Amino acid sequence: MPGALREKLSAAVGPANVLTGIELSPYVVEGRTPDAAVFPGSIDEVAAVVGLAANEGVPVTPWGGGAAASVGMPAARAGLVLGLRRMSRLLEHEPADLTATVEAGMTMGAFQAALGGRGQWMSLDPADADRATVGGVLATNAFGPRRHLYGAARDLLIGVTVVTADGAVVRGGGKVVKNVAGYDLPKLFVGSYGTLGVIVEATVKLRPLPDHEQLQAVRFERLKDTGVAVKAIMGSDLIPSAIELLDAAAASSAGLAADTPAGGAVLVVGFDGPREQVAWQCAELARILVPLGGQQTRTLEAEAWSRLAAAPGTARPATAAVMTFSVVPSLVAETMDRGAGIARARGLHSAWAAHAGVGAVRAVLASDAAPHEPAAIATVLGEWREMARAGGGHATLAWAPLAVKSRIPVWDDPGAAGRIMQRIKSQLDPGNILNPGRFIAGI
């Protein structure tokens, strides 16, 4: 990095907020070290940093808590990490309006704690809440079990402030819960992985905290049977807040049911609301599931929610890859069952978990061999992806060593829509400085 740029950055954000050299170790991704990490303290400073980088053609990687830093291809060129940790204030919370405006660098955990103090929450529960920031969660479209009832980031974000690649500060949406004025920019930025702009502030819809919440875990002898069970729940009068499906490996590592037989599964269903409604639903759930093979229904402690959000992320110590799938809900159990079979056939272990009602499946692949054989890993991942595509879904390689990523694309082929995405990218970031090469379709 030219020394002149470093000086300008120091001038823009203060020398203490520009890290270089050994201090950069937390920001090394896939062995690649950025030129500098810069921590602006205001929107104007973010704009200044991006503007400087744009002038120099230096890539910028927006960085919240680093929870998803290894998703996607690492930047082709070294550049700046733009950290948002100094921008972590809750700016506005008007309970009677059920909205809040927050700086992007606030962690989800801190945000929820502040809202919870006034009886409300942002109904999004991704893993790693103490590390993941609001901006990061939005940019990566992260979610958790309660997406089933409450939707994803796209359903909650009503206003967004971003710094675009030319250093302009742009606001999209607004502070009201319903708004169709102009294009829906919040949708554009949710899940865009920092390739179109740096999210610096967000206004989100809130909900009142439920009076009561309960998680019911039901064991099944065979994973295959759970497809019918999930369908029965979804077709019933129940209004679950979450429908989680874990195979035996994932259930055991999440500490939910160590005794689940191989080939079996645990279905975890969450309910919230007034106590009498939760009680009625738990009873109704048992009534529905027992004839379908559900066994040993038990109530989980509240702490299990966060383990469900992370499952099966820690299923095996020797994780070789993590893949996420989006499939139609009716294919979730089959995807898990067949996917595990594909891995077994190649002599690899896998563990599977899903937010079953929304068709979001996650799998970890592991091998006993050390070091892993990247070719074999990539082969299984390729077959998994084909399986998802055949059912009208798609798969993303959420994490893998570079040796694997170089053999199988991180992102699936978006087809003709990819050209539109490329056009959007070139309109909004013509110099290609925001997370270049990290995202889909070469973006």
Added chain:
Amino acid sequence: MATLTDSRKRELRRELETIVGPDAVLSDPDELLVYESDGLTLFRALADFVVFPTSTEHVSAVVKLANRERLPFVARGAGTGLSGGCLPAEGGVVISLMRMNRVLEVDYDNQLAVVEPGLVNLHLSWKVGPRGYYYAPDPSSQQACTIGGNIANNSGGPHTLKYGVTTNHVLGLQVVMPDGEIVWLGGRTRDAQGYDLAGVFVGSEGTFGIATKIVVRILKKPQAVKTVLAVFDQIDRASAAVSAVIARGLVPAAMEMIDHLTIQAVEDAFNCGYPRDADAALLIELDGLAVGMEGQLERIVEACRDAGARETRTAKSESERQLLWKGRKSAFGAYGRVSPAYMVMDGVIPRTKLPYVLSRVNEIVAAHGLRVGNVFHAGDGNLHPNILYDPRKPGEEERVVAAGAEIMKVCAEVGGSISGEHGIGLEKSDFMPFIFSAADLTLMQRLKNAFNPTGLCNPGKIFPTKKSCVEVGPVAYRPHAIEEKGLAQRF
């Protein structure tokens, strides 16, 4: 745009006929005149042709022809829109989707349906109703408006409060792009890959292309529904009740306000059961599990009483409930009973600002010597002041437009928006700077360039006409904050 000569028009008509068939092209002036407006008659514009495709391929071929001829084109559904969004503002071709109105598939296991854009919103709920499902977005015009039109405007409705607007229910779209290419945005799964193009397309007011197949979610009908009418002698108390309900941690499925004048109109129309002497009424609906609903209902009734409701009554039968909703949903049309024309505004404000803004609305309209009826989604803070006027009286339209602009300004000033569900269209394009900066609009224009680089697809909408800052092309140089501070310079 150059005017087409008669002979050129005849040639193009023949070409269009070869695409869509001879009984699917209109070019007769009398027939075109009938298409001069949508639900907002304040704006009028004539097309050169109206065509009625019956397939995606038809739409694509028509769009390609329009591109070749440099003719603007615009998609139209039922024409119930309230912002002039489907008007052929610059002539050209209107592509009516009313003959593409099939439900192509219903997948109950995955709770989704694939429909064509000309399908009437309510007809989807009729189709899936017997199996216990419904389509949640319920704009008041749902008995006539189409799902394609809902996509364009990201339509809401009373039950938005709990269930969200159109975009929250759309999974994917097959789109004829402005250059005629056929592309799928999103699909049948909850998450698409890459940018959320379906999310960006919904609400783009027909400027990003024409949706020809739409994958929407269908929801299970709730086990139980309770509808309460809370009656108030002062509209401010009704506003306070809205906040009181929210403050108690309750989120009803819908919370609608109807003012005195509107009550008169809907009672004249259908005798729905709203008390004529009330200053305002709140129509509040709860849905969900039967167990525990009584308790929630009591808390809502209590909140209304505490806020000063004169009485509350619960609909005792489904027919009584339907009648209350019929009154609410027919309110705009019912203004025909009390006025030959009206202009409906569509502002959104933070719920807590309701009392202030309502009183400002009344002051503004009165200052212009006009009358206003208010019927709106109070729970969302989505106002619909309906300014009544007589277009035959000289000067009234101008006063309506002026009052409307002032109301929009007030909504913007309190941190709100200039449209909650009707769209910007032609009507409010010049109000966009009330809430968006030049930089905001520039980014939107760039996004439009990515989809619609020629601008032929529904031109003249959304962006303000008065300023050049939104013209297609590279963005003008503006100094950065740091340059202004002298921290950096451009070379």
Added chain:
Amino acid sequence: MSTPTHTSAPAPAGVLNLHGLSVDGVNQCVHCGLCLAYCPTFSELGTEMDSPRGRIFTIKSLAEGRMSLTDSVAQHLSLCLDCRACETVCPAGVPYGRLIEAAKVEIERQQPGALPRRLFRWLNFGLLLGHPRLLRLAAAGARLYQTSGLQQLVRRSGLVKLLPGTLPAWEALLPSVPSKAERTPPPRTTLADGPRRARVAMLTGCIQAVVFGAHNRATARVLARNGCDVLVPEGQRCCGALNAHGGDHARALAMARQTIDAFEAVAADFVIVNVSGCGAHMKAYGHLLADDPAYAERAKRFAATVRDLAEFLAQEPLRGPLQPVTMTCTYHDPCHVVHGQKIKSEPRRLLAQIPGLRLVELPESDWCCGSAGIYNLTQPEMATRLLHRKVGHVLETSAEAVVTANPGCILQIQAGLGAHQSPVRVLHLVEILDRAYGGGE
């Protein structure tokens, strides 16, 4: 090129009229479009000109001089069924039926058409409908045509295709005209059975009397069983509804006056009508004759006594004893009952009282079957499309019979079911009631 404008709408102040008939009601239309999906022609075609909102706009534009009555404009207006489904859903209360009738008068005035059309209209509107005897004579001729084998010959030989204009459609729909005995009118007076509830006068109708004489006799019996003295006024002719719907304004006025004269003579409490179009039209006499000083008041009084048969009977529970009528049936709402008179629950409530009868709902029961007066003759193509839609729904229900309350609907749906070789029968509501009372002849 035209651009959006903020200029004043091109509407003159003051009352709008077409050929002296007020169409000021167009100003009640606020263009909301809530009517669109309920209009059968718009649903079929998707074209705004063929929707209620589009037609109101057209009528308004004609009155304002923004449009002239070209062939295409006339065709779009003529394609209206006048079913008035739009009125039922219109929140603004646009008097659509009145507007479209005024428009049709204007069309007749400006475009009387060629000689065969004018002859057809004169024959029907001027001669047959106005003169019961001639109508009966024509019926005898039609019966001769049907029973002599001539009809079969014409149909088989393909000669039917040579008939001019819309006559082939006419021919196909020509009802099988019953014998003279079956055409016998009900007695002049039928006395109430049991405690007397009211003194009523019956409209026997023009075509109804010829084609469905049995319905009239059954009506008299059912009314008598429900405590009515039933009178059949002498000198009654056609009520003029078909003329009014067909744009024959002058003769419609004359027929209305004649009908009022005939019924005033018997001084009944109520005038009972078992034909939907007639009932709806007679209820509107007050408006029709509002400008006639000699009749304005009388017409209003008369109109207030008019009741549809089901509307009248459903006010009280049916008097017993009722015998079972074991069948599954479905009910088709005639437009001029459900939309013209807003009578929807009454016939269903009556049917529900009949033991053994199972009623299943007909999808789109309140959609026009395409009969619509003489619409199936003047607009055979659209009428056929709508009939197709109706018959499709009927067959979906698995009912054994379609019950309705209007001769036009009966003939139309019968023809449609016949084309499908369906065994489903089409019955007038009064036939079912009569059967429950052990009636029949």
